[in-house]
Amino acid sequence: MTETAASATGSDGIAVLEKPGSVAETFGIPLAVLLELTHRCPLQCPYCSNPLELERGGAELSTDEWKRVLSELARIGVLQVHFSGGEPTARKDLVELVRHATEVGLYTNLITSAVLLSRERLATLADAGLAHVQISFQGSEASLADRVGGFAGGHAKKLEVARWTRELDLPLTVNAVMHRQNLHLLPDIIEMAVQLDADRLEVANVQYYGWALKNRAALMPTIAQIKDCTATVEAARERLKGVLAIDYVIPDYYAARPKKCMGGWGRQFFNISPSGKVLPCHAAETITGLDFPSVRDGASIAEIWRDAEAFNRYRGTGWMQEPCASCAFKEIDFGGCRCQAFALAGDAAATDPACALSPLHDRIFKTAEAEATSGSDRFLYRNFAGGTAKDA
Numbered sequence: 001m002t003e004t005a006a007s008a009t010g011s012d013g014i015a016v017l018e019k020p021g022s023v024a025e026t027f028g029i030p031l032a033v034l035l036e037l038t039h040r041c042p043l044q045c046p047y048c049s050n051p052l053e054l055e056r057g058g059a060e061l062s063t064d065e066w067k068r069v070l071s072e073l074a075r076i077g078v079l080q081v082h083f084s085g086g087e088p089t090a091r092k093d094l095v096e097l098v099r100h101a102t103e104v105g106l107y108t109n110l111i112t113s114a115v116l117l118s119r120e121r122l123a124t125l126a127d128a129g130l131a132h133v134q135i136s137f138q139g140s141e142a143s144l145a146d147r148v149g150g151f152a153g154g155h156a157k158k159l160e161v162a163r164w165t166r167e168l169d170l171p172l173t174v175n176a177v178m179h180r181q182n183l184h185l186l187p188d189i190i191e192m193a194v195q196l197d198a199d200r201l202e203v204a205n206v207q208y209y210g211w212a213l214k215n216r217a218a219l220m221p222t223i224a225q226i227k228d229c230t231a232t233v234e235a236a237r238e239r240l241k242g243v244l245a246i247d248y249v250i251p252d253y254y255a256a257r258p259k260k261c262m263g264g265w266g267r268q269f270f271n272i273s274p275s276g277k278v279l280p281c282h283a284a285e286t287i288t289g290l291d292f293p294s295v296r297d298g299a300s301i302a303e304i305w306r307d308a309e310a311f312n313r314y315r316g317t318g319w320m321q322e323p324c325a326s327c328a329f330k331e332i333d334f335g336g337c338r339c340q341a342f343a344l345a346g347d348a349a350a351t352d353p354a355c356a357l358s359p360l361h362d363r364i365f366k367t368a369e370a371e372a373t374s375g376s377d378r379f380l381y382r383n384f385a386g387g388t389a390k391d392a
């Protein structure tokens with residue numbers, strides 16, 4: 001989404017406001033920011049992108065602190081905020097935060113599992129100015145979806161909230177996280193998104209860091225599944241032109257070139273954690289040895305974005321090692337994902353092993369193939385206790 005906004009500015013991916021000399025232009029502030037209001041969530045998805053060490057409710061920013069953050073974001077030129085989590089509706093003050101964001105001129109998107117919402121609360125959020133709703137689905141069949149999310153009755157509730165969303169005339173995105181255990185449902189999930197009158201479907205294959213890395217053997221798809229998935233998405237895009245836009249992300253392990261993760265570290269994106277840490281990526285805390293400043297520490301968000309060592313460490317291309325340092329693609333993919341390089345190569349400055357030029361690529365690819373046929377469906381469910389293992 002920052003990709004689209006940035007290309008509209010014609011600024012080679014660095015998001016700036018049109019107004020010359022604004023703080024956003026000076027600091028290249030992204031136009032959209034992800035706010036993780038809480039790590040609390042009633043679901044326990046085994047691929048959750050939250051860190052393994054979840055932040056407890058007591059550490060979360062207060063209502064006043066989040067309002068201060070929202071005002072500051074609007075002041076420095078951010079245009080859009082995504083309220084996310086954990087489950088953002090677990091915050092009792094969500095309506096107040098949406099209203100405040102709207103009052104200071106921010107476009108608001110709610111990224112939710114939906115299971116805690118009543119129709120009345122959703123209507124109140126719409127009245128407070130909520131502009132868009134994104135609901136995550138774990139599948140198209142209740143039994144499988146509820147098992148993946150670790151929450152009985154979740155799928156039926158999501159369908160209900162999706163219908164309320166459209167009845168309230170709010171635009172809807174369906175987010176479907178795909179893996180070996182639900183990829184066979186992709187045609188049904190596409191049909192479900194059409195039936196729910198969604199504008200957009202995100203077919204997001206799991207990316208393997210944090211909780212998903214712990215569950216890799218249970219989630220890794222086979223190559224045949226990914227080929228089918230790509231063909232299904234391509235056919236559906238053609239068939240549903242003007243009805244449903246489909247975003248598609250393939251799993252890194254089966255790609256020859258890595259994705260331009262976050263548009264490049266510290267270039268187009270930041271998020272704010274429940275306790276106020278400003279992060280270059282929602283998985284950035286999986287990299288040990290980096291110190292991420294908080295909005296509670298005194299520096300402004302713009303200063304953190306521009307000056308923090310954690311943002312500057314992998315910004316641009318100067319930090320790169322070979323083969324990235326002399327590669328023609330280095331300003332196209334920025335060496336891939338730093339979190340994945342750290343997780344798989346043990347060095348966040350290494351070439352992302354998803355790249356075929358990485359010395360680790362073949363080994364990673366073979367591991368993926370072996371795990372995809374391992375037959376292990378056992379999940380380690382995400383929770384504050386460090387995870388709970390359960391068989392299918």
Ligand code: SF4
Nearest residue numbers: 041043045048086113
């Ligand atoms: S991925 Fe699942 S467990 Fe994680 S925040 Fe989203 S709904 Fe909750």
Ligand code: SF4
Nearest residue numbers: 324327329330335355
């Ligand atoms: S070597 Fe580095 S810059 Fe070149 S394609 Fe691979 S990840 Fe990208």
